[in-house]
Structure formats: structure tokens, C-alpha cells
Amino acid sequence: MRKYSKQTRILVAVDCIIFGFDGERLKVLLIKRGFEPEKDKWSVMGGFVQPDESPSEAASRVLKVLTGLENIYMEQTEVFGNIDRDPIERTISIGYYAFIEINKYKTQITDLYHAEWIDIKEIPQLIFDHNHMIDVALKKLRYKAALHPILFELLPEKFTVPQIQALYEQVYGSELDKRNFSRKLFSTGLLVKLQEKDKSSSKKGAFFYKLNQDSYKDNFEKFLNFIPNPQALLS
Amino acid sequence: MRKYSKQTRILVAVDCIIFGFDGERLKVLLIKRGFEPEKDKWSVMGGFVQPDESPSEAASRVLKVLTGLENIYMEQTEVFGNIDRDPIERTISIGYYAFIEINKYKTQITDLYHAEWIDIKEIPQLIFDHNHMIDVALKKLRYKAALHPILFELLPEKFTVPQIQALYEQVYGSELDKRNFSRKLFSTGLLVKLQEKDKSSSKKGAFFYKLNQDSYKDNFEKFLNFIPNPQALLS
DNA sequence: TCAAAAGTGTTTCGTATACACCCATGT
DNA sequence: ACATGGGTGTATACGAAACACTTTTGA
Known part of the structure; x- marks a missing residue:
């Protein structure tokens, strides 16, 4: 040709x-x-x-x-x-x-x-x-x-909740309420708590978490609004 | 060079x-x-x-x-x-x-x-x-x-609520509750009701609406979730 | 008068938000 | 003992969804 x-x-x-x-x-x-x-x-x-x-x-x-x-x-x-x-x-x-x-x-x-x-x-x-x-x-x-759990890609394998929150605050240039933030975070079912603590940034230490890889993949495309049940529809 | x-x-x-x-x-x-x-x-x-x-x-x-x-x-x-x-x-x-x-x-x-x-x-x-x-x-x-009022671009200048709904139903391949749909639609403040009716698809006739161009432009980038107030943050 | 589509309201439920105190520990 | 950051719970308000009847009018 x-x-x-x-x-x-x-x-x-x-x-x-x-x-x-x-x-x-x-x-x-x-x-x-x-x-x-x-x-x-x-x-x-x-x-x-x-x-x-x-x-x-x-x-x-x-x-x-x-x-x-x-x-x-x-x-x-x-x-x-x-x-x-x-x-x-x-x-x-x-x-x-x-x-x-x-x-x-x-x-x-x-x-x-x-x-x-x-x-x-x-x-x-x-x-x-x-x-x-x-x-x-x-x-x-x-x-x-804002819609997908994409920022986890920026975190190390083990990370703490205060770290994720700091990341979101950096990305959006605004402060978030830690109580609401952690509740929302845990409600996704993405996090697995580890025994180990990160003591580098406080005396009490913050628990490490890791991603639940399965639900991470499953939930990656989820989000909401305008259409009653977009999760089901966007596939 | x-x-x-x-x-x-x-x-x-x-x-x-x-x-x-x-x-x-x-x-x-x-x-x-x-x-x-x-x-x-x-x-x-x-x-x-x-x-x-x-x-x-x-x-x-x-x-x-x-x-x-x-x-x-x-x-x-x-x-x-x-x-x-x-x-x-x-x-x-x-x-x-x-x-x-x-x-x-x-x-x-x-x-x-x-x-x-x-x-x-x-x-x-x-x-x-x-x-x-x-x-x-x-x-x-x-x-x-699902997040932005983009489908209005597909409609003629004058359109009816049943028409918009049919469009959304086509795009998502699913049926929507007309009561909830119209409430959500009107709550956006995007629509201006006209006197004229479209009688082509029913005996009663459906009122025509047109877009409020100002609020259409203002609202185009709006949406919600994961971050408390993304509208303000995404600019 | 009847069929066919348009139009409208209420109740319920879940989620978003605002908000304040206790915990653990190294110094 | 105290300062520092970590962690947790509740009450309220708003929006999403489920749900059914009345209106209009051409045939």
C-alpha cells in the first residue's frame, strides 16, 4: 500500500x-x-x-x-x-x-x-x-x-492517616476536619490497619495502614451525583 | 535556529x-x-x-x-x-x-x-x-x-422537560423517576420557563424551557464529593 | 369519556457537616 | 506534669430516593 x-x-x-x-x-x-x-x-x-x-x-x-x-x-x-x-x-x-x-x-x-x-x-x-x-x-x-482514591499512588506502602490527610490538604490547598476525614476514609473500606506505629512525627505515634489492594481496584472508578446511581451506570 | x-x-x-x-x-x-x-x-x-x-x-x-x-x-x-x-x-x-x-x-x-x-x-x-x-x-x-450540565448542548434552544429526561435516559441506558429528575433539574436554576407548549408528543402539551445562559456558564464546572467543598476548590 | 402524557408533594433515610474532648508518650 | 499530636462520638441538617395521584386535552 x-x-x-x-x-x-x-x-x-x-x-x-x-x-x-x-x-x-x-x-x-x-x-x-x-x-x-x-x-x-x-x-x-x-x-x-x-x-x-x-x-x-x-x-x-x-x-x-x-x-x-x-x-x-x-x-x-x-x-x-x-x-x-x-x-x-x-x-x-x-x-x-x-x-x-x-x-x-x-x-x-x-x-x-x-x-x-x-x-x-x-x-x-x-x-x-x-x-x-x-x-x-x-x-x-x-x-x-476528589472522586477517586488516586492519591494513594503518592504514598509509600505503609502510611498513616495524618499523612494522607496532609496530602489531601496539600492538593486542595485547604484544611480538612480530621474527624470527618478519617471517617470518610475508613468508610471506603480501602485501608488495612497494621500493628506498627510511626513515631517519627509525634510522641504517641500514629498507626500505619496499608491499602487493601482488592477493594482499591474495585473502588477506583466509583463516585457519585446528578444521576441517581452513576456507579452502576458508568461501569 | x-x-x-x-x-x-x-x-x-x-x-x-x-x-x-x-x-x-x-x-x-x-x-x-x-x-x-x-x-x-x-x-x-x-x-x-x-x-x-x-x-x-x-x-x-x-x-x-x-x-x-x-x-x-x-x-x-x-x-x-x-x-x-x-x-x-x-x-x-x-x-x-x-x-x-x-x-x-x-x-x-x-x-x-x-x-x-x-x-x-x-x-x-x-x-x-x-x-x-x-x-x-x-x-x-x-x-x-453525570457531573456537569453538558447534555444541554445536544438540545435545541427550546426544549421540554420530558425531552431532557429522555436524553439522560438514552445516555445512561436506564429509566429515571420523572419527579426526582425534574426537581433536580429545576434546583440547578438553569431553566427558564416559556409560555409556549410543545404539543407534538402529547395532547396536554409540555412547556418549553430555555437555558439561563448566565447560570449555565456559572454552573458548568460545579459538582460534588469526597472533598467537603470541591466547587470552591477546583475553581 | 377515555387514553396518554404532563405535572406535582410528602415521607423516609442516609450521608455530610459541625463541633470538643480524651489518649498516649517523650521530655 | 505538660505539651504535642493521635484518635474518637454525637447531634443536626440537607439532599437523595421512593412512591401515586391529579390535570389537560385530542380523539
């Missing part, structure tokens, strides 16, 4: 907004570019989609190269395709966002790309439309996390 | 899933392809992104060429980028979905592309991954419509 001979091919990139949580602050992994264009400026990590990979494979590859991590939850945000968003050459970029447990991230790789965790409140000016990409990812994160 | 010389450029397309509602059934606008590859097979309408347009501009152009309509609500679904999704040549396609009032669609243009409204329950086998694209768009539509 022949090709679509009269059409223009375009550079396609992926850019990854990588969120992390250190127990106190929500952060994004940014790199200081070691190459042109915009050398030494901050940006999110990205790369071009190669002939032998799908965009999501490209995003996973980029994530792995930067952090050494695989099998991480990633999701598309949206496509950024303005004609002049990259001054060198037209490039259409597919945005992805990922959640990683900040301590799994190996710092030895950091130096290679001059990568750093930057507090979400202190993002510097980035190249191209990368600030906008982060805004979009953050908005999507907030939207999704 | 020089180009990213070592990278491979890729064909980028947009494909538009166009939803319509005829007062009874939810439908999708499909075309019978008049060109190779897959001539005479059904597909959704799409086109390649041109050098002088962004993907969303391309989607609007495709929609206009097919339906004659402009300024229609469109939104990205996701990117479909498997290496072999188009057997002729690798093409990355950005999915869009649109809602149009079915009667605004001019049938004279239909013939040009052999376009037809197909009931959502009766989608034939389509080329490439187009069936999957429709599934994704439909899922997204259901998700979004």
Missing part, C-alpha cells in the same frame, strides 16, 4: 508531569535542561515519540530514564499543539502525569538531568508552555482525586 | 465523534468513506492536522466541513497512538467529541460524505480503531454528564 503522500508529518513529543509527596509537601519533578534550546532553563521531562513506540510507551520510557521507575500509574492530560509552542520547530506534545512515591526515586540519577523536586507552590518559570502543562495536570489531579 | 534534525516526524490526525439527539435517540454521525484506504467502510470523520493549524483548529475544521457548523462545543477525548493503528502509515490520532443539535445539521451536506446519524446502540463495525474511539467518547460523555 502507498502512503498518505501529500500530508505533512509533525514532531510528536510527550511531556511528563511527575508528582511526588514527601510527607509534607506536594512536589513536581523538574529538570534543568543540559541541552539546547533553552539550555539551563527549567522544564518538565519529555521526549520525542519514536517510530517503534506508542505515546504511552514513550511516556513510560521518559519516566524510567529520569527516575529509574517502571510500572508507575500514568495518565494523559491533554494535547498541547499550538503551532508556535516550540520556537525551534513545530512540535505537538502529549501531556502525561504520573504519581510516584518520592522515596522510591533514586537520587543518584538526579545529577544526570539536574532533576529536582520543586514544591508545587514554588514552580519557577519554565520553558515553552510547560507552566501551563503543570497547571492542566494539577487541575486534572484535583478533579480526579 | 536549527531543527531537531534526528527525530522522526509522524502523521497527526484528529477524529471527531459527533453526538446528536433527535428527541428520542442518542446518535453518532458516521461517514461511509469515499476514498482509500477502506473505501465504502464506515468510519468517524477525521482529517490530518495541517502545518498552519492546531489540533483543535483541525477538529473544528473537520466538523465544519462535515456539518457546516461552527462554534460547537468540542473537547479532546484522548490520543490514539498505537504504532499499527493505521495500516497504511503510522498515524497518531487525537480524539475529539462534539455535541450538536441534530436539527441544525444540514442534510444537503450529507451526501458529499455519505454521512448518517447512527443510533448509539447500532454502531456497525468501523475502520481502524474507530469503534474504540466511540467507546472512549461515550464513556467520557457519561462521566462528564
Whole structure:
């Protein structure tokens, strides 16, 4: 068969907004570019989609190269395709966002790309439309996390209730009532209490919990409103 | 400045899933392809992104060429980028979905592309991954419509309560209690009652309503759950 | 007068929210 | 003993859902 001979091919990139949580602050992994264009400026990590990979494979590859991590939850945000968003050459970029447990991230790789965790409140000016990409990812994160238990991806295997609450408070930039929060949390049936306590942040210590993986998967797509029983309907 | 010389450029397309509602059934606008590859097979309408347009501009152009309509609500679904999704040549396609009032669609243009409204329950086998694209768009539509008043885009300027209800019932494939439905509907403050009645579907006649455009815009992003007051937080 | 669709109210129940005190422990 | 953060319970209010009858009018 022949090709679509009269059409223009375009550079396609992926850019990854990588969120992390250190127990106190929500952060994004940014790199200081070691190459042109915009050398030494901050940006999110990205790369071009190669002939032998799908965009999501490209995003996973980029994530792995930067952090050494695989099998991480990633999701598309949206496509950024303005004609002049990259001054060198037209490039259409597919945005992805990922959640990683900040301590799994190996710092030895950091130096290679001059990568750093930057507090979400202190993002510097980035190249191209990368600030906008982060805004979009953050908005999507907030939207999704209000309806689905997605933020657990940011927590270590064992975590405490005060830690989760701090995470939600970071994401939404507001304080939550701990009594109502913990009740809601437990009512999901997602948490399994462990015997061990985290004594690092208080004298009394806070119990560790882990995710009930089965009900986590089962409940991931659940949410409510407008339609009487959307859980049953959205499948 | 020089180009990213070592990278491979890729064909980028947009494909538009166009939803319509005829007062009874939810439908999708499909075309019978008049060109190779897959001539005479059904597909959704799409086109390649041109050098002088962004993907969303391309989607609007495709929609206009097919339906004659402009300024229609469109939104990205996701990117479909498997290496072999188009057997002729690798093409990355950005999915869009649109809602149009079915009667605004001019049938004279239909013939040009052999376009037809197909009931959502009766989608034939389509080329490439187009069936999957429709599934994704439909899922997204259901998700979004459960939280936001998006389905009004499918209705004519004047509509009746039984019509909206029928639309929701089509979208979710389930029956709704009309007492609860109308109460919820009116509580949004989105509707303005008109004097005129629609007598076409009953002897008694049903009152027409129109959208309160101001509160429609104000309320578009509202919804609830998991976080105490997400409306205030998502902005 | 009857059939067919439109329109309207009440009760019940569950969940969201507001709110304040006791517990455990290291210093 | 006390300061610090962890953990728990209750009362109220609001919204969701279940449920059935009356109205209008063309045939």
C-alpha cells in the first residue's frame, strides 16, 4: 500500500508531569535542561515519540530514564499543539502525569538531568508552555482525586492517616476536619490497619495502614451525583 | 535556529465523534468513506492536522466541513497512538467529541460524505480503531454528564422537560423517576420557563424551557464529593 | 369519556457537616 | 506534669430516593 503522500508529518513529543509527596509537601519533578534550546532553563521531562513506540510507551520510557521507575500509574492530560509552542520547530506534545512515591526515586540519577523536586507552590518559570502543562495536570489531579482514591499512588506502602490527610490538604490547598476525614476514609473500606506505629512525627505515634489492594481496584472508578446511581451506570 | 534534525516526524490526525439527539435517540454521525484506504467502510470523520493549524483548529475544521457548523462545543477525548493503528502509515490520532443539535445539521451536506446519524446502540463495525474511539467518547460523555450540565448542548434552544429526561435516559441506558429528575433539574436554576407548549408528543402539551445562559456558564464546572467543598476548590 | 402524557408533594433515610474532648508518650 | 499530636462520638441538617395521584386535552 502507498502512503498518505501529500500530508505533512509533525514532531510528536510527550511531556511528563511527575508528582511526588514527601510527607509534607506536594512536589513536581523538574529538570534543568543540559541541552539546547533553552539550555539551563527549567522544564518538565519529555521526549520525542519514536517510530517503534506508542505515546504511552514513550511516556513510560521518559519516566524510567529520569527516575529509574517502571510500572508507575500514568495518565494523559491533554494535547498541547499550538503551532508556535516550540520556537525551534513545530512540535505537538502529549501531556502525561504520573504519581510516584518520592522515596522510591533514586537520587543518584538526579545529577544526570539536574532533576529536582520543586514544591508545587514554588514552580519557577519554565520553558515553552510547560507552566501551563503543570497547571492542566494539577487541575486534572484535583478533579480526579476528589472522586477517586488516586492519591494513594503518592504514598509509600505503609502510611498513616495524618499523612494522607496532609496530602489531601496539600492538593486542595485547604484544611480538612480530621474527624470527618478519617471517617470518610475508613468508610471506603480501602485501608488495612497494621500493628506498627510511626513515631517519627509525634510522641504517641500514629498507626500505619496499608491499602487493601482488592477493594482499591474495585473502588477506583466509583463516585457519585446528578444521576441517581452513576456507579452502576458508568461501569 | 536549527531543527531537531534526528527525530522522526509522524502523521497527526484528529477524529471527531459527533453526538446528536433527535428527541428520542442518542446518535453518532458516521461517514461511509469515499476514498482509500477502506473505501465504502464506515468510519468517524477525521482529517490530518495541517502545518498552519492546531489540533483543535483541525477538529473544528473537520466538523465544519462535515456539518457546516461552527462554534460547537468540542473537547479532546484522548490520543490514539498505537504504532499499527493505521495500516497504511503510522498515524497518531487525537480524539475529539462534539455535541450538536441534530436539527441544525444540514442534510444537503450529507451526501458529499455519505454521512448518517447512527443510533448509539447500532454502531456497525468501523475502520481502524474507530469503534474504540466511540467507546472512549461515550464513556467520557457519561462521566462528564453525570457531573456537569453538558447534555444541554445536544438540545435545541427550546426544549421540554420530558425531552431532557429522555436524553439522560438514552445516555445512561436506564429509566429515571420523572419527579426526582425534574426537581433536580429545576434546583440547578438553569431553566427558564416559556409560555409556549410543545404539543407534538402529547395532547396536554409540555412547556418549553430555555437555558439561563448566565447560570449555565456559572454552573458548568460545579459538582460534588469526597472533598467537603470541591466547587470552591477546583475553581 | 377515555387514553396518554404532563405535572406535582410528602415521607423516609442516609450521608455530610459541625463541633470538643480524651489518649498516649517523650521530655 | 505538660505539651504535642493521635484518635474518637454525637447531634443536626440537607439532599437523595421512593412512591401515586391529579390535570389537560385530542380523539
